[in-house]
Amino acid sequence: MSRKARVVVVGGGLAGLSVTMKLAELGINVDLVSLVPVKRSHSCCAQGGINSVNNLTRQLGDSEWKHFEDTVYGGDFLQHQPPVKEMAEWAPRIIDLMDRLGVTFNRTPEGFRDQRRFGGTLYPRTAFAGATTGQQLLYALDEQVRRWEFAGRVKKYEFYDYLGPVLDENGVCRGCIAQDLVSMEITALPADALVIASGGCGLIFGKSTMSMSCTGSAASRTYQAGVRYANGEFIQLHPTAIPGADKLRLMSESARGEGGRVWVPRRPQDPRPPEEIPESERYYFLEERYPKYGNLVPRDIATREIFNICTKEGLSVEKDRLCVYLDVTHLPTSVLERKLGGILEIYQKFQGVDPRRVPMKIFPAVHYSMGGLWCDYERTAEGGLRIGSPRNHQTNIPGLYAIGEVDYQYHGANRLGANSLVACIFAGLISGPGIVQLIESQRRLAAEHPGGIFERVVEQKRKEFEQLLARPSDGENPYLLHKELGEVMTKAATVVRQNPELDQAYEKVCELEERARRCALADRGRWTNQNVVFTRAVQDMYPLAKVILRGARLRDECRGAHYKPEFAMPEITASDAAERRRQAIEWCEKFEANNRRWLKTTIAEFGPDGHPIISYEDVDTSLLPPRPRLYGVVGGEIIEQVWQERQFARV
Amino acid sequence: MIRSTSNNNERRLPEELGLQDGKFEVRVLRQDGPGQPSYWQRFLVPYESDMNCISVLQNIAAIARTAEGVPTTPVAWECNCLEEVCGACTMLINGRVRQACTALVDRLLRDRPGVIELRPMTKFPVIRDLVVDRSRIFETLKRVKAWVPVDSYLDLGPGPRQSQENQEMAYVLSKCMSCGCCLEACPQYLRIELTRREGESAEEFERRKQEVYHRAFIGAMGIAQIDLFNTNPIGRMNSTERLEALIAEGGIQVCGNAQNCVRVCPKEIPLTTSIARMGRAATLYMLRKWFDR
Numbered sequence: 036m037s038r039k040a041r042v043v044v045v046g047g048g049l050a051g052l053s054v055t056m057k058l059a060e061l062g063i064n065v066d067l068v069s070l071v072p073v074k075r076s077h078s079c080c081a082q083g084g085i086n087s088v089n090n091l092t093r094q095l096g097d098s099e100w101k102h103f104e105d106t107v108y109g110g111d112f113l114q115h116q117p118p119v120k121e122m123a124e125w126a127p128r129i130i131d132l133m134d135r136l137g138v139t140f141n142r143t144p145e146g147f148r149d150q151r152r153f154g155g156t157l158y159p160r161t162a163f164a165g166a167t168t169g170q171q172l173l174y175a176l177d178e179q180v181r182r183w184e185f186a187g188r189v190k191k192y193e194f195y196d197y198l199g200p201v202l203d204e205n206g207v208c209r210g211c212i213a214q215d216l217v218s219m220e221i222t223a224l225p226a227d228a229l230v231i232a233s234g235g236c237g238l239i240f241g242k243s244t245m246s247m248s249c250t251g252s253a254a255s256r257t258y259q260a261g262v263r264y265a266n267g268e269f270i271q272l273h274p275t276a277i278p279g280a281d282k283l284r285l286m287s288e289s290a291r292g293e294g295g296r297v298w299v300p301r302r303p304q305d306p307r308p309p310e311e312i313p314e315s316e317r318y319y320f321l322e323e324r325y326p327k328y329g330n331l332v333p334r335d336i337a338t339r340e341i342f343n344i345c346t347k348e349g350l351s352v353e354k355d356r357l358c359v360y361l362d363v364t365h366l367p368t369s370v371l372e373r374k375l376g377g378i379l380e381i382y383q384k385f386q387g388v389d390p391r392r393v394p395m396k397i398f399p400a401v402h403y404s405m406g407g408l409w410c411d412y413e414r415t416a417e418g419g420l421r422i423g424s425p426r427n428h429q430t431n432i433p434g435l436y437a438i439g440e441v442d443y444q445y446h447g448a449n450r451l452g453a454n455s456l457v458a459c460i461f462a463g464l465i466s467g468p469g470i471v472q473l474i475e476s477q478r479r480l481a482a483e484h485p486g487g488i489f490e491r492v493v494e495q496k497r498k499e500f501e502q503l504l505a506r507p508s509d510g511e512n513p514y515l516l517h518k519e520l521g522e523v524m525t526k527a528a529t530v531v532r533q534n535p536e537l538d539q540a541y542e543k544v545c546e547l548e549e550r551a552r553r554c555a556l557a558d559r560g561r562w563t564n565q566n567v568v569f570t571r572a573v574q575d576m577y578p579l580a581k582v583i584l585r586g587a588r589l590r591d592e593c594r595g596a597h598y599k600p601e602f603a604m605p606e607i608t609a610s611d612a613a614e615r616r617r618q619a620i621e622w623c624e625k626f627e628a629n630n631r632r633w634l635k636t637t638i639a640e641f642g643p644d645g646h647p648i649i650s651y652e653d654v655d656t657s658l659l660p661p662r663p664r665l666y667g668v669v670g671g672e673i674i675e676q677v678w679q680e681r682q683f684a685r686v
Numbered sequence: 687m688i689r690s691t692s693n694n695n696e697r698r699l700p701e702e703l704g705l706q707d708g709k710f711e712v713r714v715l716r717q718d719g720p721g722q723p724s725y726w727q728r729f730l731v732p733y734e735s736d737m738n739c740i741s742v743l744q745n746i747a748a749i750a751r752t753a754e755g756v757p758t759t760p761v762a763w764e765c766n767c768l769e770e771v772c773g774a775c776t777m778l779i780n781g782r783v784r785q786a787c788t789a790l791v792d793r794l795l796r797d798r799p800g801v802i803e804l805r806p807m808t809k810f811p812v813i814r815d816l817v818v819d820r821s822r823i824f825e826t827l828k829r830v831k832a833w834v835p836v837d838s839y840l841d842l843g844p845g846p847r848q849s850q851e852n853q854e855m856a857y858v859l860s861k862c863m864s865c866g867c868c869l870e871a872c873p874q875y876l877r878i879e880l881t882r883r884e885g886e887s888a889e890e891f892e893r894r895k896q897e898v899y900h901r902a903f904i905g906a907m908g909i910a911q912i913d914l915f916n917t918n919p920i921g922r923m924n925s926t927e928r929l930e931a932l933i934a935e936g937g938i939q940v941c942g943n944a945q946n947c948v949r950v951c952p953k954e955i956p957l958t959t960s961i962a963r964m965g966r967a968a969t970l971y972m973l974r975k976w977f978d979r
Contacts, residue, residue: 075772134845137834139857146847178833185828246766281741282768384788514748557750558759563814
C-alpha cells in the first residue's frame with residue numbers, strides 16, 4: 036500500500052475508533068476528526084452491555100442465527116438481512132477481541148466472562164463491564180488508537196468541526212473541510228476515503244439521553260451534500276430515563292436485566308411512599324401484560340406501555356410530572372453493587388435519592404437513531420457480506436462511508452438493547468478492509484489531485500463563517516430556537532404520532548428554519564467561539580428534522596418505534612372460536628397487504644428547495660421471511676396459529 | 687403527615703438558598719485567550735429546581751448579559767455526556783475541582799447561599815474562560831503506554847481467564863475518565879504553559895510541547911494507569927516499558943504523598959493504593975536492574 040494513502044474519519048466513538056485502528060493495522064494513515072477529545076465521545080454513555088451468542092447460551096439452544104433472528108424480529112423486519120447476519124456471526128469474535136484489548140468484563144467465579152439477559156431475547160447474551168460497558172469498550176479502542184498515534188499512523192484533530200465533504204468534478208469524495216474550534220481556522224483534509232462515524236442526532240429533540248455533541252450536524256451536512264438519508268423516522272425512545280433540567284439521563288436496561296421491576300400504584304397518584312405500598316396494590320403492568328418477556332419486552336413496547344399507563348390510564352406516580360417506578364430495592368446487595376453500581380451511582384448523584392432503598396422514578400426519552408445515512412453492502416450467495424468489498428458501508432457518493440449510529444443498517448424499525456455497541460464495532464471492522472480495496476483500485480490519490488477543488492470549498496466555507504459573524508446583533512437567539520425545535524419534535528414525533536400533528540410540526544419547523552437564518556451571535560470573536568459552532572449546528576438540525584417528520588408523515592402504518600394509532604393492527608376481539616379464526620385470517624391478510632406497501636426503506640434526498648424528496652427501496656428479507664411481531668398482542672396465539680397454517684399451505 | 691418522596695426530596699425555601707427575586711449570582715473567572723489577563727464577571731441566573739452547573743452555563747449562554755445588564759459573550763466551557771462519565775466539564779466550583787454536571791445548584795446554594803463561583807482549572811493553560819488545554823493528560827497516557835499491545839485485531843480467541851477479584855480491581859482503575867481532578871489537587875503537579883516561538887512551525891511547537899510534557903510529573907492518574915496495565919494478563923508482558931516510565935524523570939519519585947488526589951477523584955479510584963503498589967514495584971524493579979547489571 037502506498038504510504039501516501041490517507042483516510043479521514045469523522046467521529047471518535049466506538050465506530051470511528053474501530054475503523055481507525057483497523058485501517059492503521061492495514062497500513063493506512065488516518066486523520067481522525069472529532070468535536071471532543073475522542074475519549075470523551077458519547078459511546079461512554081452506553082451502560083448495559085454488548086450482545087453475542089456465547090458458550091453458555093449455545094448450550095441453551097442459542098446460535099448466531101438466533102441472534103440474527105431476534106435482531107431482525109425485534110427490528111420489525113425493516114433491515115436488510117445480510118449485514119445483520121454477518122454482524123451476528125462476528126459478534127462472539129468481536130467480544131473476544133475486546134476481551135484481549137483489556138476490557139474489564141465482569142467475571143464468573145470460575146473466571147469466564149459473565150453474561151446477562153437483555154430485552155427482546157430469551158438468552159443471557161449480554162457481556163458487560165459493570166454498568167459502564169460503553170465507557171470500557173470506548174477506552175479499549177481509544178487506547179489502541181493512541182498506540183497507533185504514538186506510532187505515527189494516526190493524527191487526531193480533536194476540537195474540530197466537520198463542515199462537509201469535498202467532491203471532485205465526477206462526484207467522487209476527495210476529503211472534507213474542517214474548522215479548528217480553538218483558532219477557528221478552516222482547513223481542507225484531502226482523503227482517499229471519508230468515513231462519517233458521527234453518531235446520533237438526539238439533540239434535534241432538545242433534551243434526550245444523548246451527549247451534547249450528538250447534534251446530527253455531520254450527518255446533516257453530509258446529507259445536504261447529496262448522501263441519502265434512510266429510515267429517518269425511526270427514532271428509539273429508551274423506556275427508562277431520569278428526567279432532568281439539562282438532560283434526560285439513561286437508566287440502563289440492565290436494571291431490568293438483573294431483575295428490576297416496573298410498576299405503578301394501582302390507586303392513581305397514591306400519596307404513600309413507594310416502600311409502604313403493599314405488593315397487592317402495585318400494578319406490575321409489563322409483567323402482567325407480557326408474561327413471556329415480562330419487564331424485558333423490546334424497547335418500543337416498554338416505552339409505549341409506560342407512556343400509555345401515565346397518559347391514557349392516568350396512573351403516573353406524580354400528577355404534574357409523568358413517571359413510573361423502576362424498582363431494584365428487592366435485589367441482593369451483591370447484584371446491586373457488582374453489576375449495577377455505576378448506574379445506581381448516577382441516579383443517586385443526580386437525584387439525591389438512593390435507588391437501593393427507594394424505587395427510581397423514570398420516563399421514556401429519545402435515545403437512538405435507527406435511521407441514518409444510507410449505505411451499501413455486497414451480499415454473498417450464502418446471504419452474508421463479502422469481506423473486503425469496497426461497497427460495504429459506502430454511501431451513494433463514491434469514497435464516502437457511513438458507520439455506527441449514523442448509518443442505518445442494523446436495527447431496522449427498533450434496536451434491541453446491547454446491539455448498538457456490537458453494531459458500531461462491527462461496522463468499523465468490516466468497512467476497514469473494503470476501504471483499503473477501494474484505495475488500491477484508485478489510479479490517483481487525493482493528495483495528487485490537481486489543486487483547486489479544496490481551495491474553492493475552503494474559500495466558500497470561510498465566506499459562510501464570515502457571514503455568520505457579520506450578522507446584525509438584534510436577530511433571533513439560537514438557544515431559544517433550539518429549545519423550540521426540541522419541543523415541536525418531542526410533541527409530534529416521539530411515542531405516538533398523528534398525521535395532523537406531523538403536518539403542523541413540519542410547517543413549524545420550516546418557520547423555525549427561516550428564523551434561524553436570522554440568528555444573531557452574542558460572540559463575534561475568532562477564538563474558541565462556541566457560539567458559532569452551536570448556531571451552525573442548530574441551523575443544520577432543520578433539514579434532518581424535516582426528514583424525520585416527512586418520513587413519519589408518509590408512513591401510514593405501525594412498525595417498531597414508529598407508532599400511529601390510526602393505522603394500528605386490530606385486536607382479536609371475538610370469543611367464539613370460528614369468529615376468532617375468521618378475525619385472525621383477516622388480520623394475517625391485512626398484515627401481508629401492509630408489508631407489501633410498507634416493508635420498505637424510506638429514502639430521503641435533499642431537494643433543491645431544502646425539502647426532502649422521499650422514495651422507497653425494497654428490503655432484502657431473503658433469509659428470514661417477515662412474520663407478525665406478536666409480543667403481547669391480544670389474540671396473539673390464534674394469529675400465530677393461523678399464520679403458521681398459511682405458511683405451511685404455501686410451501 | 688405525608689413524607690415527601692419527590693425527586694429532589696428536600697425542597698428549599700428561597701431564603702435558605704439566598705435567592706433574590708428568584709435569582710442567584712454566578713461569578714465566573716474569565717479569560718479571553720492564552721496569555722491574556724483574567725477578570726471576574728457576574729451573572730444573575732433565575733433559579734429553577736433540578737439545576738446543575740451545566741444548566742447554569744447554558745442559561746448564561748442564552749442570556750449573554752452580565753448582572754449589570756451589559757451584553758457580553760457567552761462563557762466558553764467544555765462538556766459532553768452530562769452524566770459524569772466523559773470527564774469534559776471539569777472546573778473549579780466554589781473552589782473545589784469537580785465536574786459541572788454533578789454540581790447540583792440546590793446543594794451548592796445550601797452550602798453557600800446566593801452565590802456560585804466558577805473558575806478554570808489552574809494546572810492547565812487556559813484556552814478561553816473555563817476551557818483549558820488538557821492534552822498533557824493524553825500525552826501521559828502515551829508515555830506510560832496505557833494500552834494492551836495485542837498481536838493483531840484478527841480473531842485469536844478470547845482473552846485470558848481472570849478472577850472476579852482481579853476484574854474488580856481493574857474495573858475500578860479503568861473507570862478513570864482523564865478528567866484531571868487528581869492533577870489539579872496535587873501539590874507536585876505543576877502547571878506548564880508554553881508559547882509558540884517566533885518562526886516555530888505548529889508541528890515544531892507541538893513536538894517541543896510533547897518533549898516538555900514527557901519530562902514533567904505523570905501524576906496520580908498516570909501511575910494508576912501503569913498499575914492497571916501491568917496487572918492486565920496481556921499488558922503485563924510489556925510491564926518493563928511502563929516501569930521505565932514509572933522511574934524516569936517526572937515519575938513516581940516526584941509524588942510527595944499529600945494524598946489529595948484520592949480525595950478529589952470523582953470516580954473514587956483508590957489512587958493512593960495504586961501509588962503505594964507502584965512505589966513497591968518501582969523499588970523492586972530498580973533493585974532487579976541493579977543486580978542484573
